[in-house]
Amino acid sequence: MRTSRFVIAMALGCAMSCAVTFGADWPTDGGNPQRTAWQKDEKILNKDNVKNLKIVWKIQLDNKPIEMHSLFPPLIVDKVNTPSGPKQIAIVAGVSDNIYAIDVATAEIIWRKHFEYPTPARRGRPTDPLCPAGLTATPVIGPPNANGSRTVYAMAGDGEVHSLNVADGEDMASPFQFGYPNGKSYALNLWDGVLFTTTAQGCAGNPNQMWSVKISDPSHKVMTYSPKSGGLWGRTGAAIDESGVAWAPTGDGRYDPATQTYGNGLVGAKVVGNELKLQDYYIPKNWAWLQSRDLDMQVTPAIFKYKGKELMIAASKECRIYLLDTKAAGGDDHQTPLDRTPLICNEEVNFASAGIWGSMASWEDAQGTRWILSPFWGPSHPDFKVPVSYGPVTHGAVVAFKLEEKNGKYKLTPAWMSRDMDQAEPPVIANGVVYAFGSGENTEQAYPDRGLDDNSPERIHDSTHAVFYALDAETGKELYSSGDQIKSFVHFGGLSVANGRVYLGTYDSILYCFGLEGK
Amino acid sequence: MSPKAVALFVLFASVALAQFGRGGGDWMAVGGDAQRTASVRTDAHITVEAVQGGVMQSLWKIKLNGVPTPPVVASRLITYKGFKDLLYVGTSADNVVSIDHTVGKIFWETHLPYDSLLVPVKNGTATCPAGMTAAVSLAAPLVPPPPPAPRGGRGPGGPPGAAGPGRGGNMNPATVPTLPRPRRTPGTVYALSSDGLIHVLNQHTGQDIIAAARFIRGNAKAHDVIQVGNVVYAVTGDGCGGTPNGVWAINLEDNGVNEWKTSDASVLGLAFATDGTVFATTTKGIAALEAKTLKVKQQRDGEYATTPMVIKVKDKEYVVASNVHGHVFLLDPVSLELVVNVPGNGASIGSSFASWEEVESKTRWILAVKNSAVVAFKVVEKDGSIALEQSWASKEMVSPAPPIVVNGVVFALSSGSRTTPAVLYALDGMTGKELWSSGKAIAGYSTSGISSGASKVFVGTHDGTLYAFGYSLPRE
Numbered sequence: 001m002r003t004s005r006f007v008i009a010m011a012l013g014c015a016m017s018c019a020v021t022f023g024a025d026w027p028t029d030g031g032n033p034q035r036t037a038w039q040k041d042e043k044i045l046n047k048d049n050v051k052n053l054k055i056v057w058k059i060q061l062d063n064k065p066i067e068m069h070s071l072f073p074p075l076i077v078d079k080v081n082t083p084s085g086p087k088q089i090a091i092v093a094g095v096s097d098n099i100y101a102i103d104v105a106t107a108e109i110i111w112r113k114h115f116e117y118p119t120p121a122r123r124g125r126p127t128d129p130l131c132p133a134g135l136t137a138t139p140v141i142g143p144p145n146a147n148g149s150r151t152v153y154a155m156a157g158d159g160e161v162h163s164l165n166v167a168d169g170e171d172m173a174s175p176f177q178f179g180y181p182n183g184k185s186y187a188l189n190l191w192d193g194v195l196f197t198t199t200a201q202g203c204a205g206n207p208n209q210m211w212s213v214k215i216s217d218p219s220h221k222v223m224t225y226s227p228k229s230g231g232l233w234g235r236t237g238a239a240i241d242e243s244g245v246a247w248a249p250t251g252d253g254r255y256d257p258a259t260q261t262y263g264n265g266l267v268g269a270k271v272v273g274n275e276l277k278l279q280d281y282y283i284p285k286n287w288a289w290l291q292s293r294d295l296d297m298q299v300t301p302a303i304f305k306y307k308g309k310e311l312m313i314a315a316s317k318e319c320r321i322y323l324l325d326t327k328a329a330g331g332d333d334h335q336t337p338l339d340r341t342p343l344i345c346n347e348e349v350n351f352a353s354a355g356i357w358g359s360m361a362s363w364e365d366a367q368g369t370r371w372i373l374s375p376f377w378g379p380s381h382p383d384f385k386v387p388v389s390y391g392p393v394t395h396g397a398v399v400a401f402k403l404e405e406k407n408g409k410y411k412l413t414p415a416w417m418s419r420d421m422d423q424a425e426p427p428v429i430a431n432g433v434v435y436a437f438g439s440g441e442n443t444e445q446a447y448p449d450r451g452l453d454d455n456s457p458e459r460i461h462d463s464t465h466a467v468f469y470a471l472d473a474e475t476g477k478e479l480y481s482s483g484d485q486i487k488s489f490v491h492f493g494g495l496s497v498a499n500g501r502v503y504l505g506t507y508d509s510i511l512y513c514f515g516l517e518g519k
Numbered sequence: 520m521s522p523k524a525v526a527l528f529v530l531f532a533s534v535a536l537a538q539f540g541r542g543g544g545d546w547m548a549v550g551g552d553a554q555r556t557a558s559v560r561t562d563a564h565i566t567v568e569a570v571q572g573g574v575m576q577s578l579w580k581i582k583l584n585g586v587p588t589p590p591v592v593a594s595r596l597i598t599y600k601g602f603k604d605l606l607y608v609g610t611s612a613d614n615v616v617s618i619d620h621t622v623g624k625i626f627w628e629t630h631l632p633y634d635s636l637l638v639p640v641k642n643g644t645a646t647c648p649a650g651m652t653a654a655v656s657l658a659a660p661l662v663p664p665p666p667p668a669p670r671g672g673r674g675p676g677g678p679p680g681a682a683g684p685g686r687g688g689n690m691n692p693a694t695v696p697t698l699p700r701p702r703r704t705p706g707t708v709y710a711l712s713s714d715g716l717i718h719v720l721n722q723h724t725g726q727d728i729i730a731a732a733r734f735i736r737g738n739a740k741a742h743d744v745i746q747v748g749n750v751v752y753a754v755t756g757d758g759c760g761g762t763p764n765g766v767w768a769i770n771l772e773d774n775g776v777n778e779w780k781t782s783d784a785s786v787l788g789l790a791f792a793t794d795g796t797v798f799a800t801t802t803k804g805i806a807a808l809e810a811k812t813l814k815v816k817q818q819r820d821g822e823y824a825t826t827p828m829v830i831k832v833k834d835k836e837y838v839v840a841s842n843v844h845g846h847v848f849l850l851d852p853v854s855l856e857l858v859v860n861v862p863g864n865g866a867s868i869g870s871s872f873a874s875w876e877e878v879e880s881k882t883r884w885i886l887a888v889k890n891s892a893v894v895a896f897k898v899v900e901k902d903g904s905i906a907l908e909q910s911w912a913s914k915e916m917v918s919p920a921p922p923i924v925v926n927g928v929v930f931a932l933s934s935g936s937r938t939t940p941a942v943l944y945a946l947d948g949m950t951g952k953e954l955w956s957s958g959k960a961i962a963g964y965s966t967s968g969i970s971s972g973a974s975k976v977f978v979g980t981h982d983g984t985l986y987a988f989g990y991s992l993p994r995e
Contacts, residue, residue, distance in 0.1 A: 254697065289992045292595070292621070292698060293602045349622070350601035444599070448724045452597040452703040 024498040026076040029138035029187035030359055031428065031496075034303040035239035037361035037373075042430035044500030044519050050433050050470040053480045056501070056515040057107035063094025063509040067124070067132035067456045068441070070095055071505025072187070073494035074102075075141050077150050082110065082167045089166055090496075090503060091141065091152050092511055095134045099154050099162075101169060104501060104513065111169035115156035120181030122204040127455045129491070131184055131203035133157055136492075137237070138187035140195070141166060142215075153188055153195060153215070155179050161195065161213070176220035178213050180206035187237040187300075189246065194271050196238045198248045200231025200298075208232055210248055210269050212276045223276035229253030229263030234300030235358040235426065235492065241303050241326040242310055245270045245279045249314060251296040255283045257334075264290050264297050266314050266322075266329060282314070282322070282330035282337065290318055294351035299374075300359035306370050307405055311338070313362060313372050313412075317355030319346040319381065321374055321401065323410055338410040344384050344399055345376045352445040352454075354378030358426040358494075363473065365432070370403040371473065372412060373434060375424040377443065380417060388416035388475055396424035398436045400476060416476030422464065427471075428495045428502075433479065434471040435502050440464040440489035460507070463489035468504055468514060486512060546592040546606075546972035547659035548745040550871060551923065553791035554663070554829040557873035557886075562926040564974040564990035570928050570945045570954040577960045578975065578987040579623025585612030587979030588654035591708075592620065592972025595701040598723040600626075602701060604973055605722065607657070607708045608985060611650035615710045615718075617725060620975055621991050629725035635714035635737035640760060646740075647759035649713070653744040654970075656709045657722075661747055662793045709746045713738060715762075717751050717769055732774040736762040743789045743826065746771075750811050754799065756785030766799045768813050779806070779813040788826025788871060790838070792852050798827040798838050805840055807855060819855040825887075826871040832883050832898050832905060839885060841868040847887065847896065847907060861907045866890050875924040875948060884910075884948060886922045886929060891915040893922045893931045895951060911951030913944070920968040923976070924948055930976050935964035943969070943978055943988060961986055 024041035031037050045053075063070060075091040082089075089110060090102045097115040102108065115135065124131020139154035150166040151173075159179035163172040178195065179185045183206030185197040197211045209226040230253025232238075238246035245268040253263015265283035269276050284290060290297065295318040303312045303326060310326045323339040330336055346354040354377050361373040380393040397420060401412040418424070421438030428435050442462035445454035465487055470480035488508035496503045502514040551557045559565075564574055590608040604621040613633065617626040631651070633639050643649030707728065708720040715738075716731040735741060735753060738760025744753045753767045765780040766789065784803035791797055795810035805827065806818035821842050828839040829852070837858060838850040845863020850856065869888025876883050883898040885907065893913040899906050913919075916933030923930050927948040935941040941964050943957040963980035970977050975989035 286993055286995055289994050292604075292992055294597075294701075348600055351597075352601070354601075446597050446599045448599045448721065448726075449705070449728075451599075451705045451723065452701075 023078050024076070025078055025141070026074070026496040026498045027141040028075065028189060029073050029140070029494065030236040030239070030300065033189050033191050033240040035236050035300050035359055036302045036304055036363065037359065037426060037428040038363040039428065039430035039497045042497060042499070044516065045431055045433060045497075045502070047432045047472050047479060049516055050479045052516055053470060053514045054517060055482070055485055056513050056517070058510050058512045059102065059107050061092065061094060061098070061100055061509045061511060063098045064096040065507055065509065066095045066134050067127070068129045068460060068491040068507065069132045069136065070491070070507045070509050071493055071511060072138040074496045074503040074505065074511065075139060075152065076104070076496055076498040076503070077141055077166050078499060080150060080167050081148060088499060090511070091139060091166060092505060093135055093139050093154060094509060095132055095136060097135045097157050099139065099152070099164065099169070101166065102511070107513065113162070113164060113169050115158070115160070115162065117156060117158040117160070120158060120204065123182040124184070124203045127457060129454055129456045129459060130201045131182070133182045137179070137185040137197055140188040140190045142190055153190065155185055155188060155197065157182055159183060176213070178220070178222060179211065180204065185211070186233065186235065189237050189240055191240040191244055191246070196240065196246045198232035198234065198237050200233030200251055202231070210238060210246060210267070210276060212246070212271050214271070221274055223271060223274060225267070225269040225276040225278055227253070227262040227267045228259065229261045230296070233298050235494070236300040239301045239303050239312070241268070241312070243270065243326070245326065247301050247303070247312060247326070249297040249299055249301070251298045252291055252294055254291065255287045263287070266297060266301060266324070268326070268329065280329050281334055282324055283335050284316070284322070285335045290316060293349050295349070295355060299356055302360040302362045304362045304364075304370065306403060313360045315356040315360060315374055317346065317351060317357065319344045319355045319376055321356070321360070321372065321412060323403070323412055339412050341401065341412050342384060343381045344374070345378050345381050347379065347381050350378065353423075353443040361427050361429060363429040365474065371415070372401040372403055373427050373429065374399055375426050375436065377423050384414070386414040386417045390417070390419040390476065390478065393417060393420045395420050395422045396438060397421055398424050398427050398434060398471065398476070400473075418469070418471055418476045419478050421469065422467065425490065426494060428497050429473055430497045432473045434473045434476070435469070435495050435497055436471060437466050437468045437490065437495065437504060439491065440466045441491050463507070466490045466504065466506060468502070468512070482514070545594065545657070546590070546970045548591060548656035549589055549654040549743060549970070550790070550826065551970070552663055553659045553661055553745060553747050555788070555790040555826055555871060556828060556830065556875070557871065557921065558875045558924040559926060559971050560875070562974050565925045565928055567927055567947050567954065574990050575945060575955045575988055576990065577957065578989060578991050580984050580986045581618060581623060581625065583608065583610050583616055583983045583985055584614050585610030585650060585983055586981055587967055587983065587985045588651070589968050589970040589979065590977045590985070591655055591657050591970065593657060593702070593706065593722065594973045595699055596705070596722060597701050597703050598705070606972065606977065607655050607722070608979070609651050609653065609655045609710055610983065611648065611652070613651045613712050615655055615708060615720060615725060617722070618985070620973060620987060622994070623987060627725040629720060631710060631712035631716070631718055633712070633714045634716060634731070637714075637737040637760070639713065640738045646757050648740065651711070651713050653711045653741040653753060656745045656751070657706060658746045661791060661795055709744060709751050711735070711741050711744045711753055715739060719771065732769060734769045734776060735767050736760060738762070745789065747791055748795065748810065752789055752797065754786035754789055756787070764801075766797065766808060766813055768811055770811060777811065777813045779808055779815065787823055790827040790829045792829050792836050796852060798829065798852070800825060800827045800840050805838070805850070805855060807852065817853065817855045819850070824870075825868055828872040828874060830874045830883060830885070839872050839874070841887065845889070847885075849905070849907070859905060859907050861896070869919065869921045871921040873922050873924050873929070875927065877927065877949065886924065888919045888921055891917070891919060893919060893929065893946070893951075895929070895948070913946055913951050914953070916942070916944075920965060923969055923971055925971050925976070928954065930969060930971065932965060932969050932978060934966070937964060939964065941965040941978060941980060943976060957988055960988070
């Protein structure tokens, strides 16, 4: 099938002819292995001009959605040498085992790959949004090799990792088995030549665990670590600290250190020799409460340096943020964070449409202030006090904290809470601007008449459309809103930002590119 | 799904769920279960040692509209507002209230509108109180499910996992209890309103899932409401509201009502054998009735004074009851012949019993209020037959309510009076030793007795306050 038949590129202004490359990449979900979602190299967009954002192009891809999933966050590589010259390329994965390479200057598909494999023997229950078949892990792009070529590592729905040349989509190496067929792997991460992913929900019989493989290992031995309880369903998989420890939340489950069972917490594992071994963990003291109400720790943490220490923020559906030291997460008893916020939302104690979901974000401003960002769903908690806000929050918002330290004591101080967003998703930050979106997704899993009945058709029917926002990163003030321009909702999608463009893919397999006219 | 289909689905699901009834420490109806043993066999947090260690806490109190009846309890429900641990309590104001018993917050409240041509009784009497008189019921299994797997000894409660090892430490944490499976579909709550209609309510919303059906005459003094096998049973007494005294059964499949009228004899209560036989005691006798039809299978005369209870001793069932002279009987469930007769010497036995089996020795215990104390009988073997042997008696209390048992801990309520507030006591089930008391936590006197579930004990008082004591998961 010729991909060009499915491309509907919409050029607006001179966006297609005036694009200039500036050298920033977004090579992995969350922007970097630490999952801070901070684009440090953005030079074009700023808080003064983002009010002029517009859709510079959108492209209809031929990816078929599966169980609410469609397009995963685009990866951006600048200055890719292609047969037709250097290009800035967006790599977009679709759940139907598709990889698209798009020239961001022209919105044309440069190459497309569709992974073919025999239908796996097992898959998730049809209509179950938790367990789609197909490609579910956002790919990751490796550093340039000796020739300057970049490789995108993509895991197909059969669990094979394909190593594709970003420039032309050709195989750079033979595929190798990494994951479980239809096992719903989460976003790939790459650190020091080791690929990481996580799994949850036991899709198609897949164990819930952390997975790693050395790319250079000829045998591609798969190394795993299982916390024995809970699923590792942080949206952007594992975040990796400076020691190479991969941190992932473990979701609903039990904590029983006597049996090395670490549900409802955060585990850090590292490749040691040819094994992936637990290095440290954090379990909230109220883990049993979290378990009893299905308030999982399930948010991919963000890792950053602060005053010489490497710190980490994590969160849960309970709607708190935890500040942890990557060298001693939870202190001596593994249960004492450096700080823990009060409840930000979820007064109702709901497991489905409230709480913090997805991943965290963090950035540092020019004055050295460290900012912590979190999305949340549902109404803000009535007892949560924040100095700056923008009207009642009933459907979700982004909340910002400043990290402060005094005499060795760390404190997350509320700074601002954004306007109401319909199911606010993980934000990204670039050049003093926070980019956020309300997914418009229906997130209900239980109903008054039936109880638990999480099903894709009903949720798709009841979903609306995403709205993309730009906010002043220091005040949370809305600088731009896409209003009704985006026509579909987003599930498991996400934002990417680089070189004056912000990208978002929606359920209907349209990739939107926001930017400034003429830039 | 059409509303009718949803209603049928929920009804079916509730019957199916009843098969798994008390795995999570649920309390299905007044008396706890179909056998009216007033007991919770296992509990993750309430043990003799844990109560001694301070696990019992005053958790919350909520003022309700009307005098509460004993709550029924269900936990781990996946509702449209999240996972909830709910109790359901009916009040004299014809309200049914659902409370998240872990956090002490009302989840929903439903008023059952009066719908009868009879003029509602506004001001009742001590004999014939106005309003809803019967506790609500959940779907009760006829055969109690096996107790959950052992949960790691009898150590004290407290935050699970709190004793985890430090860095480099080598502590010895207790095995962590596992949670019962959450319930995915809404069950049902059965409420008999003062107008005589039976309501089948969605556990998650409090809404009628099918139209309320005429069950008994309005303004009756009904009690012992219980749903067993898609049939709701109730009894009426004292001729209140002109309602004949009797046992009533409504088949929820067709709303057909059967009754066994007892003329001027008030019915005291019901209990079920595991084969479905319904035992009813009256002020003039005891009867074994056929399930659903209420046809008399066997009966025996006597001036009974208590609700019956069905117990099992070495795989054989017996009916326990008492008469106005304080005799305690064990009867054969088929012939209703006396197997054991413990003379009462004119003592006053409380309105119902409780029973539990000690796990290690398999000793069967029977608890009753005798005069002003709680007494414990052991079922023993003597010369090849069984007998009752009084073991211990508690201190005297003010109008003690029938006791209940949770995992070997007996809870007894000194109901109090207009001048003396109620006090809840926890006693060692083996010795009667007082382990804990609620002290001055309860402000008023109680007329509604106690119930339990999910490591908590609930006490309602005359002023409409419901109190919860026990263990709750720490939220912080």
